[in-house]
Every structure is written in C-alpha cells, then in structure tokens.
Amino acid sequence: MTSSPLLTYVLRQGDRSMVLAQRLLENVAHAPEIEEELALANVALDLLGQTRALYTYAGEIEGSGHDEDHFAFWRSPADFLNPRLVEQPNGDFAHLIVRQLLHDAFSAAYWEAASRSIDQTIAELASKAVKECSYHLRHSRGWLVRLGDGTNESHDRAQAALDALWPFTDELFERDGVEDELVARGVAPDPAALRLLWTETVNAALEEATLAVPATQPAVTGGRRGEHGPELATLLTEMQVLARAHPGASW
Amino acid sequence: MAGKSPWPTWEVFVRPRRGVDHVHVGTVHATDAQHAIENARDLYTRRSEGVSVWVVRSTDITASDPDERGTLFDPALDKVFRQPTDYELPPDVANM
Numbered sequence: 001m002t003s004s005p006l007l008t009y010v011l012r013q014g015d016r017s018m019v020l021a022q023r024l025l026e027n028v029a030h031a032p033e034i035e036e037e038l039a040l041a042n043v044a045l046d047l048l049g050q051t052r053a054l055y056t057y058a059g060e061i062e063g064s065g066h067d068e069d070h071f072a073f074w075r076s077p078a079d080f081l082n083p084r085l086v087e088q089p090n091g092d093f094a095h096l097i098v099r100q101l102l103h104d105a106f107s108a109a110y111w112e113a114a115s116r117s118i119d120q121t122i123a124e125l126a127s128k129a130v131k132e133c134s135y136h137l138r139h140s141r142g143w144l145v146r147l148g149d150g151t152n153e154s155h156d157r158a159q160a161a162l163d164a165l166w167p168f169t170d171e172l173f174e175r176d177g178v179e180d181e182l183v184a185r186g187v188a189p190d191p192a193a194l195r196l197l198w199t200e201t202v203n204a205a206l207e208e209a210t211l212a213v214p215a216t217q218p219a220v221t222g223g224r225r226g227e228h229g230p231e232l233a234t235l236l237t238e239m240q241v242l243a244r245a246h247p248g249a250s251w
Numbered sequence: 252m253a254g255k256s257p258w259p260t261w262e263v264f265v266r267p268r269r270g271v272d273h274v275h276v277g278t279v280h281a282t283d284a285q286h287a288i289e290n291a292r293d294l295y296t297r298r299s300e301g302v303s304v305w306v307v308r309s310t311d312i313t314a315s316d317p318d319e320r321g322t323l324f325d326p327a328l329d330k331v332f333r334q335p336t337d338y339e340l341p342p343d344v345a346n347m
Contacts, residue, residue: 033256035279035290042293139289146282 005178006119007061008081009188011071012178012224013110014054015082018072019232020103021047022239027090039139043100046132053125060121073243077226077233084223085168087232094157097143098165101205104137106172109197113189122187141205148209155210162206163214170218172198176225256280260309261287263294265301273305281306 024044031037055068086103090096111133115126147154173191175183182188206213222228243249258280264273276295281287287306296304315323331337 033258033280035281035294039290039293042297142286142289146286 004061005181006187007058008178009182010054010058010061010122012081012083014051014058014071015080016086016103017047017054017107018051019080019082019235020086020099021045021051022235023086023088023090023099024096026235026238027096032093040096043136043139046129046136050125050129050132057121057125069243073240077228077236079226080228080232080236081224081226082228082232083168083171083174084220084228084232085165085172087223087228087235088165088168089231091161091164092157094147094154095161095164097140097147098158098161100136100140101144102165102169102202103172104133104140105198105201105205106194107133108137109194109201110189113194117188118186137201144205144211145209148206148211158209159211162211163216166214166216167218167220171221171223174221174224258282261291261306262309262312263287263291264305264307265291265295266303266305267300268302273303278309279306 021044024040024047028037028041028044031040051072052068055071058071059066059068085099088099108130111126111130114122115130117123117126144158147158149155173195175191179188179191183190203213259282260278261281261284262278263276265276266273279287279290279294281290284306288304291304291306295301327333
C-alpha cells in the first residue's frame with residue numbers, strides 16, 4: 001500500500017471507528033434490556049457509517065481503486081492503525097460503558113474540531129459525525145453516572161473497568177510526524193487541544209459518577225503504528241471470515 | 252435478558268413536526284425520565300419521525316375501565332342533537 005501522511009491519518013480514524021463498531025456489534029443480543037440493545041446497535045451503526053466514509057476517502061487518497069470493503073476485509077492486523085483502547089475485548093456492561101465513555105469523550109471533541117479542517121472531505125464528514133458522537137457521549141456518560149453512583153456492586157465494577165482501561169487513553173492523543181505535518185497544514189486538530197477538552201469532559205463525568213481518576217499512568221501505545229494485542233487478530237478473523245471465504249461476493 | 256424488566260415503563264409521545272400534536276407511539280423501559288427520553292429517541296425517532304418527545308410514567312396515567320365502555324360512551328350514539336347535521340341552517344345564513 002502506498003502511504004502518505006493523509007492516508008495514514010484517515011486510516012487511523014477509520015480503523016478506530018471500525019474496530020469499536022465491531023466490538024459493539026459482538027455485544028448484540030447481550031445488552032441488559034431491549035432498549036439498551038437498540039441504543040448500542042445505533043451507536044455501532046453510526047460508527048460504521050463514519051468508517052465507510054473514511055475508508056472511501058482513504059481509497060481516493062490512495063488512488064489504486066480500493067473500495068471501503070478492501071480496507072475492512074483485506075488488511076492484516078498490523079495494517080490496522082486504531083488506538084488499542086477500542087480493541088479491548090468486551091467484559092461486563094460497566095466495562096463496555098467505560099470503554100465507550102473514554103472513546104466518546106475523544107470522538108465528540110475530535111469531530112467538533114475536525115469540522116474546521118481545511119480538508120473539505122474531512123470537514124463535511126465531521127459536520128455529520130459530531131452530532132452522532134455527541135449523542136454517543138450523552139449515552140455513555142448517562143450510564144457511567146448511573147453505574148458509578150448506583151449500587152456498591154455497579155460502582156466497583158465501573159471503577160475496576162476504569163482502572164483496567166485507563167492506561168490505553170494516552171494513545172488517543174499521541175502525536176508523530178503524521179500529525180505534525182497535518183496539524184501544521186490545518187488538516188488535523190491539535191492532539192494537545194483535544195486532550196484538554198477530553199480531560200475536562202472525563203473528569204466531570206467521573207466526579208458525577210463518584211469514580212476516582214486512576215493513579216496508574218497511561219502508558220500502553222503502538223496501535224496507531226500497527227502494533228496490537230492478540231485480541232485484535234481474533235476480532236478481525238471473525239469480522240473478515242465471510243468476505244474472505246467468498247471473495248468478490250456482494251450482499 | 253430478564254423476562255420482566257426491573258425498570259419502570261414510560262409512555263412515549265412524539266410530535267412528528269411543528270404545529271402538530273404529540274401522538275402516543277408506545278412504551279419504553281427506563282430508570283429515570285432522561286433515560287426514558289433517550290430510549291424513546293432510539294426506538295421511535297430513528298428515521299427522523301419526530302421533532303419533540305414527551306415521556307410520562309405509565310403509572311401516572313389514569314385510564315378508563317374497558318368494562319365501563321358501554322356506560323361511558325354508548326349513550327352518545329343516539330343523541331343526534333349533538334351532531335351538527337341535526338340542525339337546519341336558517342335560510343338567511345349562507346355559510347357556517
């Protein structure tokens with residue numbers, strides 16, 4: 001695959017929403033209530049819609065005729081550039097909500113800032129995605145507060161999930177040569193500015209949910225360079241098996 | 252998934268567009284009013300059917316008893332004087 005900073009950047013965003021959508025879709029039929037089932041599936045399909053637009057754009061940038069299915073189904077784990085937070089396997093409902101909250105606080109801030117990108121395609125995509133992601137945040141934040149400030153058990157489960165997922169949050173704001181170039185050109189929002197917004201949103205949510213900010217330092221990174229845990233390979237195997245068993249099939 | 256939800260039920264009313272009344276569309280389970288609005292949004296306005304949603308606790312609605320239908324509503328059937336068609340317009344009145 002020929003690479004350019006813009007291509008890498010667009011795939012990082014697309015892979016983030018793709019992998020999280022797949023994690024949520026794995027959970028279908030396991031939600032605690034039928035209403036929550038619908039809510040989570042709606043979130044997953046919004047993320048999938050964002051992914052499709054980003055993958056289509058990646059194909060245009062790459063210029064070799066690859067469509068959205070190519071990027072979803074015909075790449076290996078090492079080609080996926082999502083942050084490792086979103087590939088973390090499903091645990092209990094509190095774990096799912098905490099993973100969602102940590103992500104949604106990022107994506108809502110990200111798309112809001114990306115709507116001012118000088119890249120027209122990204123800016124247009126952002127104007128739709130920002131409404132979706134601010135609703136996702138409202139949903140996960142509501143649940144975080146309900147669980148954290150709920151029973152002793154729901155509080156402990158939410159805190160345990162937060163402690164487990166916290167080390168993966170640093171990577172959301174990582175900056176390398178790709179971001180350096182695109183931030184300078186006005187294509188990408190500054191990760192440091194996003195981090196300020198994210199921290200404000202997350203801290204306020206944790207406080208209302210009576211949860212403690214974990215003392216552990218965020219550390220685990222590498223996903224955005226294609227370095228993943230074995231869990232991503234398992235996720236992709238399931239996601240890709242049908243497309244690979246029937247190459248070229250349409251449905 | 253439990254057979255019976257531990258969450259209370261809420262009646263959902265959606266206003267399809269500005270200037271039109273809210274119409275009852277169904278019921279959701281939810282822990283509180285705000286949660287009920289969100290669940291109603293996900294269930295009943297996915298295809299942009301609404302511009303406004305009301306929710307009310309199902310237990311806050313007092314309904315008429317179906318067994319009393321006859322007593323409550325049948326007497327209206329034969330009271331033709333309640334229908335506008337029962338009255339002849341005086342010839343001097345052109346339109347009404």
